[in-house]
Each structure stands twice: as C-alpha cells, then as structure tokens.
Amino acid sequence: MNEVMKQLTEEQRIEVKRQMDMYTLGVHDIIPVEELEEKVAKSVRDQRPLKIKLGLDPSAPDVHLGHTVVLKKMKQFQDNGHTIQLLIGDFTGKIGDPTGKSVARKPLTDEEVQYNAKTYFEQFGKIVDMDKVELHYNSKWLSKLHFEDVIQLAGKITVARLMERDDFEERMAFSKPISLHEFFYPLMQGYDSIVLDCDIELGGTDQHFNVLMGRHFQEKLGKEKQVAILMPLLEGLDGVEKMSKSKRNYIGIDESPQETYGKAMSIPDERMEKYFELVTDFSPEQLNAIKEDLQSGQCHPRDAKMQLAKTIVTMYHGVAAAEKAEHQFISVFQQGAIPDELPVIEWNGASDILVIELLVQLGLLGSKGEARRMIANKGVKVNGERVEDVDLRISVIDGLVIQVGKRKFVKIALK
Structure with missing residues (x-):
C-alpha cells in the first residue's frame, strides 16, 4: 500500500479500489499502474479531479468502433468527476503522425483539420458529455514557439531515443526516407502534456511511443509525470487488421442501424469476446457469463453475435432502431426476404x-x-x-x- 493510501479512511480506500477496478478493466497496459493508484488516491483525498488527456490528429472525420475503445475509457473517468482534456492536433495534423506509416503522411490543410474536428465533436457526443469536456487546439501554443524554443525542446531528447520507434527503425532498415520534421511529431505531443499539465494520457497501443513522450518531457522540466493508459487495438471485420476506414473493415457509429447490425453479424466468432469487452457497457459479471456460455456450448455463436449486434445498434441509435434492424436481418438474411425500405x-x-x-x-x-x-x-x-x-x-x-x-x-x- 502506498503512503497516500495509508492516509485515507476506509471509505476512501473503497472508492479508490472501485475506480481502479474500472480503469484497469480491458486495458492493454498502464505505465505505471502504481502511479495511477497514487494519483487516484490523491484525487479522492483532496477532492481534486484528475486531468485526462486524449489527443486527436483529425486525419479522418468518421468515428468507428475502433475509436470508441479509448472514448469509452475516457467516459469512465468523466463519470467519476475527472476533467477530460480533448486535444485537437490542428498544428500537429499539418505534419501528420508517422506512427505505423512506411512513408511520410500527407499534411492536412487548415480547412480539412477544422472540418474533421467538427465532425469528431458531433460523433463523440454519442459517447461522452461534450458539455463537460475541455476542448484544446495545440496550434494555440505550438504556433507561437520561437525557433530557440524548439531547439531547447529538441535538446531534451536524443536521436537514439527517437530511433527506438518501430516505424522509424523499419524505414531505416529498408532505406526508406525519414524527413527531419517527422522527428518533431512526438516532441510536440509531449509538449502538449506540459502545457495542459495533465495527469493521465489515453491512447491505443500504437501510440505507445508518442504517449510516453509526455512523461519524458514532464520529467525533464521537473513536473509530476503523467500516467499512460494504453488500450488494445480493435481488429476490424476481417478479424486481422486494425479497424480502419481505409481497409474497409470498420463499423461506423454514424452508419444506419441496418448497416451496423449487418456488419456486426459478420464479426469473426473468435473476435466476439473482445468486441463484447471493448465496445459494450457490459459488466465483468456479464462478460464472464457470455464467455462461459460460449465455451460450454450453452450459447450458439450466432445467438451471441445477434446479442452483440443489437447492443451496438442500441448504443448509437436506440432500442426501437435496434429491434427494427434485428427484424430486418432475420427476414432478409435468414429468410431470404427483400427489405421493406430500400434506398x-x-x-x-x-x-x-x-x-x-x-x-x-x-x-x-x-x-x-x-x-x-x-x-x-x-x-x-x-x-x-x-x-x-x-x-x-x-x-x-x-x-x-x-x-x-x-x-x-x-x-x-x-x-
């Protein structure tokens, strides 16, 4: 038990455990988990909300279920009274995140960034309370840095550390070019954490390097280091590749109820448990029951998938739309009928x-x-x-x- 936990009342310790059980559910990694517990304990003791950062590089305007994995974790913090810092990378978006790219990403224009950000806000409102979200644009501070500031920031990290990124290593190994400006992307993301003074940063596992930059630069400047919470990447409908619109293996949260239900029914059987865990609001007890019923054969995979599809549609379109989508699926795909309503x-x-x-x-x-x-x-x-x-x-x-x-x-x- 850390020193802060020892200072708490029994009731406060129970509250810390309740929150920790929630925050650790379904995550890939917490770096480090001991510091997260200490931050939550201080928050409970001092009745001070934590600052939770989620950075978005608005390169594509459509939100799909893969995005909601991180958003739902963010919602858990919001429900417990913590402050959500939604950061739109309108400055970094012009450079483009090199994460997972074999070539440099095409920079976005101001108009593309603003349009994509606006679309994000509208769709995020289906998951989090946008009225209680702090919205930030990193151009507010990054565009005002002088060249001397940039040199000083770059002096706080080595080239060897930057070359630890898998994508940079891979491109070097295959003699593919790396532009100098791409090295500055993780530096700017780390600088965002300094400006926002955040306690926790959320991201997918593909953001591991970028998220840790916040800890690195906070430490270099003598600040309390943020905790990194990394969420698993959700495989798309092919069951292999990360869900992505470009790979056409996604379920968009703004798609029609019928399209959403039909796509959900094509999720590979072996990925169902992961979808239940990462994209629904089912409790650990409900998740365990579904897993046990599937493994024992008490529940047919098709029936579990129909439950999953109906749940997803209900979350984003309501109960009535979900029931209608289920009825249409049964009549069209199980009975061979033509839908009543056609475009x-x-x-x-x-x-x-x-x-x-x-x-x-x-x-x-x-x-x-x-x-x-x-x-x-x-x-x-x-x-x-x-x-x-x-x-x-x-x-x-x-x-x-x-x-x-x-x-x-x-x-x-x-x-």
Whole structure:
C-alpha cells in the first residue's frame, strides 16, 4: 500500500479500489499502474479531479468502433468527476503522425483539420458529455514557439531515443526516407502534456511511443509525470487488421442501424469476446457469463453475435432502431426476404444495359472488374434472382431491385 493510501479512511480506500477496478478493466497496459493508484488516491483525498488527456490528429472525420475503445475509457473517468482534456492536433495534423506509416503522411490543410474536428465533436457526443469536456487546439501554443524554443525542446531528447520507434527503425532498415520534421511529431505531443499539465494520457497501443513522450518531457522540466493508459487495438471485420476506414473493415457509429447490425453479424466468432469487452457497457459479471456460455456450448455463436449486434445498434441509435434492424436481418438474411425500405436511385440511362455496366453506373461497385468478380462469387441478384452470367443484359424497369453482397440493396426509379 502506498503512503497516500495509508492516509485515507476506509471509505476512501473503497472508492479508490472501485475506480481502479474500472480503469484497469480491458486495458492493454498502464505505465505505471502504481502511479495511477497514487494519483487516484490523491484525487479522492483532496477532492481534486484528475486531468485526462486524449489527443486527436483529425486525419479522418468518421468515428468507428475502433475509436470508441479509448472514448469509452475516457467516459469512465468523466463519470467519476475527472476533467477530460480533448486535444485537437490542428498544428500537429499539418505534419501528420508517422506512427505505423512506411512513408511520410500527407499534411492536412487548415480547412480539412477544422472540418474533421467538427465532425469528431458531433460523433463523440454519442459517447461522452461534450458539455463537460475541455476542448484544446495545440496550434494555440505550438504556433507561437520561437525557433530557440524548439531547439531547447529538441535538446531534451536524443536521436537514439527517437530511433527506438518501430516505424522509424523499419524505414531505416529498408532505406526508406525519414524527413527531419517527422522527428518533431512526438516532441510536440509531449509538449502538449506540459502545457495542459495533465495527469493521465489515453491512447491505443500504437501510440505507445508518442504517449510516453509526455512523461519524458514532464520529467525533464521537473513536473509530476503523467500516467499512460494504453488500450488494445480493435481488429476490424476481417478479424486481422486494425479497424480502419481505409481497409474497409470498420463499423461506423454514424452508419444506419441496418448497416451496423449487418456488419456486426459478420464479426469473426473468435473476435466476439473482445468486441463484447471493448465496445459494450457490459459488466465483468456479464462478460464472464457470455464467455462461459460460449465455451460450454450453452450459447450458439450466432445467438451471441445477434446479442452483440443489437447492443451496438442500441448504443448509437436506440432500442426501437435496434429491434427494427434485428427484424430486418432475420427476414432478409435468414429468410431470404427483400427489405421493406430500400434506398431509391433515380435512373435516366439506357433501358437495356449490360448488368456489369448497370452495377458500376449505379455506384454499387467501383469497376467492371469488381462487378465481374462479384457475379462470379454469386453476390448479385436482380429482383431476387441470382445473376450467373456476366454478359447478361438487363431491361431497366421502374421498381427494379438490385442486391449486391449480403447487405446492399437499391430500388430503381425511372425519371
């Protein structure tokens, strides 16, 4: 027991344990966990909220379930009365985070950063109380640094330490260029922690190096060091790669209830337990019960996945939308019916057209090659009939229903 814990009343110790049980659940690593307990204990003793930093480099405006893993941990701190510091890297975003990149990232314009940040705020409101969040933009202080300040900051870290980054090591090994400005990204992220005087910084495991820069520079300047809480990366629908819009293996929190439910049903069985743990609000007892039922065979993986899909839709769209999405999934994918409500596309093109050209012109597939492959894989239906021939010509009539894959339906309306 640390010295601060010894100073607490029994009631205060119970509160510290309650919070620690919450904060340690589902994390990949806490650096170091002893300091986190001490910070929480001081917070309880002094009735002073901790400052919890989450930095965002707004390179893509759509929030998906992978992002929510860190956001939900942030929400736990917010619910316990701590201060959330949401930092928008409008300055660092112009440089681009080299994390995990084999080449330098293309810098963002001011307009792109502002648009992406605004979209983030709107979507984050589905998870955290944005009225109680401190919003910061690091251009406020980074843009005002003089070159002398930058040199002094750079003097507090060695090149050898910067080269410990896996992505830099890999690029050097394969003789790929590293621009000097990329070395400054982790320095600036560490400087953000100095300015915000934060107690804890959250991030994914891919942010390990960047988050530790805050501790490094705080220590160099004689400040109390922040604790790093690193959350696991959520694999996408392929079950292998990190969830990412660019990899097209994501579930966006702003997608339609039907699309969200359908995508959730394609989560690989072996990843279900991780999804339950990281993206839902289930208690440890509920999570253990699901795990035991799956392992014992009392619960079929399909039934557990339907529970997961319905839970995810409920979280972001409500109970009624979740029940409707579940009903549609059962009728369409288990009973083979066509959905009652379909997106309508107006058509004023040819009345007689090759099916592969129709699929591309409707925007259902990106190229004729993709259309041919989808047909070869038996993934295209017209009015419920599977298309077998890539050279099939279609008579386009009002109300024609096209299905691509398991979840994509459109109805044609003639102009």
